[in-house]
Structure formats: structure tokens, C-alpha cells
Amino acid sequence: MRQISAVLPPEQAWGLWLSRRILAGVMDAFGPPLAGARAERVDGVLPDGRRVVGEWVRAPGVHSTDNAIYFVHGSGYALCSPRTHRRLTSWLSRLTGLPVFAVDYRLAPRHRFPTAAHDVRAGWDWLVGHVPPERVVIAGDSAGGHLTVDLLLQSEAEAAKAAALVLFSPLIDLTLGLARVREALRRDPAIRVSDAARLLALYTRDVDPTHERLALDVAGGPALPPTLIQAGGAEMLLSDARRLAADIHAGGGRCELQVWPDQVHVFQALPRLSPEAAKAMRHAAHFITTSLRASDFDAMAGKAD
Known part of the structure; x- marks a missing residue:
């Protein structure tokens, strides 16, 4: 993957198309969806006219929508979709017994900042019209981590009422400054920082990197819900995960950071490549189900008071 990403120009239509095809093939080969899982497409419109596109993913035997997981996929705002991430979403559904709603936000370069962030917000607003926010756990990977944290920092979205947050290899520093420092210590086996920067530029080009929706103030914002962060010890975004965990604590939130030695970026999606994926999932x-039970207990205690 490192060599492939180095020679495929994401700025060119053919390079982006081929990158999407190759990445989808890798994820299908090393992390196919669970047998029997069902994906139900959603294409709706909110009362204010915003469109919501995504899919409900349910493992066999999962039907209830009393609780749910809201999933925001990653891959540089430009490459993936709920379809490529069905291993993660169907696995989460089977392990938790919960339905997973994966938002299908529009991709760069056709749709640049802040389109993806607006779509993620629309997906959240649609979901909490069906499931109360305190019964929802938000999960995301890579760039989906940045989009998720951005959602949580929007006070008017009430996303902070979510029961919990689970992030796999989250991207937080869109300048990739932290990743460059990490790359100097250990090269990422999947991608170079310079190639990742070209991909991210498809979404953020001509936008001030200090924009508050890009340079997220986690430490100075509202406290995030109880959070689990998992990162691979071999990936360039390990420093992002560490910074985010520290900022969550500084902002008054609770966060558990798990660093899995020698694992690659979002290794949880590649169980045929990584034996550690099953244990991490x-x-x-467990974190999701425990957090939902705690949220239910807090809600009942609040009613008693």
C-alpha cells in the first residue's frame, strides 16, 4: 500500500478512481462483511431540507432500535464509503447486538470542506429523531474520527449527550504535523505523510488550517462523552490518538487509550491480516455495551431525582 499510494496521484481523476478501487479490494479481501449481515439503504430528507444518505447494518438476529451505533467512516474524506466499512459495522452489530447506522457523506474532491461535516451532522440529526441521543454510541475511524469529534464540539447538536464514543486510529491534526514527527521515529507501513497530505488537500484546499472546524479545540470545548481510542503502534496517527486522549482529559472527559503494538492503521477492519483485530473489537x-448500561442507569437516577 505504501508503494501504491506513492505513485497514484489523488489530484488526477484516474489516480483517485484507481485508489478507491484498490482500497476497496484490500478491505474486501482482508475484512469481508460478516455472513448474513443485512444493509438497508437510507435516503431521506430532514424537515429543513437537508438530505441524509446512509445505511442501517444489522447482524443476523439484530432488530431493535432502542439503542444504536452511529458510524462515521474514514479514509481521507475521499476514498471510502459505508460499503467498504461493512466489516467494521457488521462486526460491531454482531458483538453488541445493536443496529449500526453508517452515514454516507459526500466525498472530496467534488465536495470539499465543510460538506462532509455537514452531512455527518445531518445524519446525527436524523438518527436522534429515531433513537434518543443518550442511547446512541458514536464510532468512527481515521478521518471519521475528526468528523465525529467536530460533531461533538457543536453545542447546538447535543451530540455530547451520546452514551459514548469509540474511535479507531482517529485523525485529529489535519496539518499532519504530529504525523510527521511520528514518521521521523517510525515509518508507517501503509502510507507516507506526504501522500496522506495530498489526499487530505482534496478536502481542505484553500481553507485556513486554523479554522475552528479543522483545528478542533477539544481541551477547551465541552467535555466529550466517555471515550475509547484504539490505535496501532506502527501507524503514523499514533501521535494523533495520544494528543486527542490528553485533550479529552484536559477538557474534563474520560478517555481510555489502547495502543496495540505493531498494528497498522485501522487494523480492526482487516481481521485476515491482523489476528489482533478480533480482540480489539x-x-x-464491551466498552459500548457497558457505556449504554451506565447511560441507562444515569437516566433512571435522573428521573428518580
Whole structure:
């Protein structure tokens, strides 16, 4: 992957198209969706006219929508979709017994900042019209981590009422300054920082990197819900994960950071490549179910008061 990403120009239509095809093939080969999982497409409109596109993913036997997971996929705002991430979403559904709603936000370069962030917000507003926010756990990977944290920092979205947050290899520093420091210590086996920067530029080009929706003030914003962060010890975004965990604590939130030695970026999506994926997903599922029980207890205690 490192060599492939170095020679495919994301700025060119053919390079982006081929990158999408190759990445989808890799994820299908090393992380196919679970057998029997169902994906139900959603294409709706909110009362204010915003369009919401995504899919409900349910493992066999999962029907209830009393609780749910809201999933925001990653891959540089330009490459992936709920379809490529069905291993993660169907696995989360099976391990937790919950339906997963994966938002299908519009991709760069056709749709640049802040389109993806607006779509993620629309997906959240649609979901909490069906499931109360305190019964929802938000999950995301890579660039989906940045989009998720951005959602949580919007006070008017009430996303902070979510029961919990689970992030796999989150991207936080869109300048990739943290990743460059990490790359100087250990090269990422999947991608170079310079190639990742070209990909991110498809979404953020001509936008001030200090924009508050890009340079997220986690430490100075509202406290995030209880958070689990998992990152691979071999990836360039390890420093992002560490910075985010520290900022969540500084902002008054609770965060558990798990660093899985020698694992690659979002290794949880590649169980045929990483034997550690199953163990990591069990940890994530336990965190989700425990957080939902705690949220239910707090809600009942609040009613009693």
C-alpha cells in the first residue's frame, strides 16, 4: 500500500478512481462483511431540507432500535464509503447486538470542506429523531474520527449527550504535523505523510488550517462523552490518538487509550491480516455495551431525582 499510494496521484481523476478501487479490494479481501449481515439503504430528507444518505447494518438476529451505533467512516474524506466499512459495522452489530447506522457523506474532491461535516451532522440529526441521543454510541475511524469529534464540539447538536464514543486510529491534526514527527521515529507501513497530505488537500484546499472546524479545540470545548481510542503502534496517527486522549482529559472527559503494538492503521477492519483485530473489537464492544448500561442507569437516577 505504501508503494501504491506513492505513485497514484489523488489530484488526477484516474489516480483517485484507481485508489478507491484498490482500497476497496484490500478491505474486501482482508475484512469481508460478516455472513448474513443485512444493509438497508437510507435516503431521506430532514424537515429543513437537508438530505441524509446512509445505511442501517444489522447482524443476523439484530432488530431493535432502542439503542444504536452511529458510524462515521474514514479514509481521507475521499476514498471510502459505508460499503467498504461493512466489516467494521457488521462486526460491531454482531458483538453488541445493536443496529449500526453508517452515514454516507459526500466525498472530496467534488465536495470539499465543510460538506462532509455537514452531512455527518445531518445524519446525527436524523438518527436522534429515531433513537434518543443518550442511547446512541458514536464510532468512527481515521478521518471519521475528526468528523465525529467536530460533531461533538457543536453545542447546538447535543451530540455530547451520546452514551459514548469509540474511535479507531482517529485523525485529529489535519496539518499532519504530529504525523510527521511520528514518521521521523517510525515509518508507517501503509502510507507516507506526504501522500496522506495530498489526499487530505482534496478536502481542505484553500481553507485556513486554523479554522475552528479543522483545528478542533477539544481541551477547551465541552467535555466529550466517555471515550475509547484504539490505535496501532506502527501507524503514523499514533501521535494523533495520544494528543486527542490528553485533550479529552484536559477538557474534563474520560478517555481510555489502547495502543496495540505493531498494528497498522485501522487494523480492526482487516481481521485476515491482523489476528489482533478480533480482540480489539471485543474490547470495543464491551466498552459500548457497558457505556449504554451506565447511560441507562444515569437516566433512571435522573428521573428518580
